[in-house]
Amino acid sequence: MDAKHLGFHSKLVHAGALKDAFGSAVTPIYQTSTFGFESAQDGADRFAGKASGYIYTRIGNPTIAALENCVAALEEGSGAVATSSGMGAIATAYLALLRQGDHVVSTASVYGPTRTLMEKHLSRFGVAATYVDTSDLAMVRGAMRPETKMVYIETPSNPLMQVTDIRAVAALARERGALLVVDSTFASPFLQKPLTLGADVVLHSVTKFINGHADVVGGILAARDESLYRRLREMMVMMGCNMDPHQAYLVHRGLKTLAIRIERAQRSAAEIARWLESRPEVAWVRYIGLASHPQHALAREQMAGFGSMISFEMKGGMEAGRRLMDRVNLAMLAVSLGGVETLIEHPASMTHAGVPRAEREAAGITDGLVRYSVGIEDTADLIEDLRRALEGA
Numbered sequence: 485m486d487a488k489h490l491g492f493h494s495k496l497v498h499a500g501a502l503k504d505a506f507g508s509a510v511t512p513i514y515q516t517s518t519f520g521f522e523s524a525q526d527g528a529d530r531f532a533g534k535a536s537g538y539i540y541t542r543i544g545n546p547t548i549a550a551l552e553n554c555v556a557a558l559e560e561g562s563g564a565v566a567t568s569s570g571m572g573a574i575a576t577a578y579l580a581l582l583r584q585g586d587h588v589v590s591t592a593s594v595y596g597p598t599r600t601l602m603e604k605h606l607s608r609f610g611v612a613a614t615y616v617d618t619s620d621l622a623m624v625r626g627a628m629r630p631e632t633k634m635v636y637i638e639t640p641s642n643p644l645m646q647v648t649d650i651r652a653v654a655a656l657a658r659e660r661g662a663l664l665v666v667d668s669t670f671a672s673p674f675l676q677k678p679l680t681l682g683a684d685v686v687l688h689s690v691t692k693f694i695n696g697h698a699d700v701v702g703g704i705l706a707a708r709d710e711s712l713y714r715r716l717r718e719m720m721v722m723m724g725c726n727m728d729p730h731q732a733y734l735v736h737r738g739l740k741t742l743a744i745r746i747e748r749a750q751r752s753a754a755e756i757a758r759w760l761e762s763r764p765e766v767a768w769v770r771y772i773g774l775a776s777h778p779q780h781a782l783a784r785e786q787m788a789g790f791g792s793m794i795s796f797e798m799k800g801g802m803e804a805g806r807r808l809m810d811r812v813n814l815a816m817l818a819v820s821l822g823g824v825e826t827l828i829e830h831p832a833s834m835t836h837a838g839v840p841r842a843e844r845e846a847a848g849i850t851d852g853l854v855r856y857s858v859g860i861e862d863t864a865d866l867i868e869d870l871r872r873a874l875e876g877a
């Protein structure tokens with residue numbers, strides 16, 4: 485089905501679906517490693533791109549393609565490449581688009597391993613990066629060098645919920661001959677479509693909102709133009725970080741309810757964020773839907789909603805943060821986010837523990853910072869859980 489002219493909710497349900505010989509309502513799981521050729525010539529033609537048809541699941545598979553085509557339609561890109569994890573998508577983008585001597589300007593408060601991959605590993609291959617608060621356009625401009633070939637932003641960022649102006653950074657990157665790559669995991673395509681704002685590549689940890697059920701790890705990249713899409717696919721195939729058909733089936737199943745899950749979770753998040761702001765135990769709350777958020781106006785313009793991620797700083801630092809996490813019952817103390825279940829975590833000792841303390845603090849990830857991913861439980865139950873934990877009841 486040509487989903488181009490469908491609305492977002494219809495695309496979620498129908499885009500990418502494979503029509504098979506049985507009229508299956510859902511794209512089946514093609515759990516096969518390889519696909520038979522009709523003749524030696526057919527095999528040679530498929531490899532040469534002269535005949536259509538699948539070859540080998542690392543290169544492509546109908547179940548994986550159904551998910552990729554759905555995400556490409558949602559992101560309004562020319563193609564998407566699914567990967568075994570979000571980090572697989574990030575590694576694919578770095579390796580496909582950078583070479584020795586290149587420089588990257590990146591959001592300082594990116595997901596910890598994204599930064600570690602660059603600083604510890606890409607640096608060994610002669611790629612350098614500068615980390616700045618990309619929500620400040622002047623800082624991005626100031627960090628650009630003649631050899632800057634990529635601007636890598638995470639918006640909203642993890643865990644500080646900083647919002648970067650995608651349109652403005654895209655224009656700056658284009659003017660300087662650099663590509664803009666956006667990690668849009670915290671927003672999902674329901675809340676933000678970076679390619680339509682000028683980004684070249686958008687990527688997600690589908691482990692989070694896109695799958696939404698905390699039962700799969702996966703990633704995906706979508707590119708604005710066909711040639712970038714081909715570079716990403718080639719690198720994914722060479723690195724062998726493909727998604728598996730069963731994984732793709734589950735992610736595609738979860739994706740269909742993306743909008744209704746987020747609509748519900750963000751209603752709760754807005755209420756919980758306001759409630760947290762009123763609590764004496766809490767120093768400050770970062771939720772992009774609050775007027776107190778520094779980029780609230782930008783988020784209102786750039787995003788279709790404010791999502792369900794809240795960060796807040798406990799008065800009493802590390803000890804108070806850890807006490808809170810040990811006392812909650814309904815919210816699960818676990819890393820990850822974007823699922824139907826509410827999760828709570830402590831970035832300084834968990835997701836961002838690998839980032840050296842000085843860099844962590846410079847990026848604003850303080851010891852008392854708590855990250856809270858709101859699920860789809862009853863709002864009143866979540867607030868009661870937090871109230872008991874804050875009051876030590």
Ligand SMILES: Cc1ncc(COP(=O)(O)O)c(C=O)c1O
Nearest residue numbers: 569570571595642669689691702
């Ligand atoms: C913003 C962001 N990007 C990328 C990743 C990495 O994804 P994965 O864990 O699926 O490899 C994460 C994981 O938490 C994330 O939060």
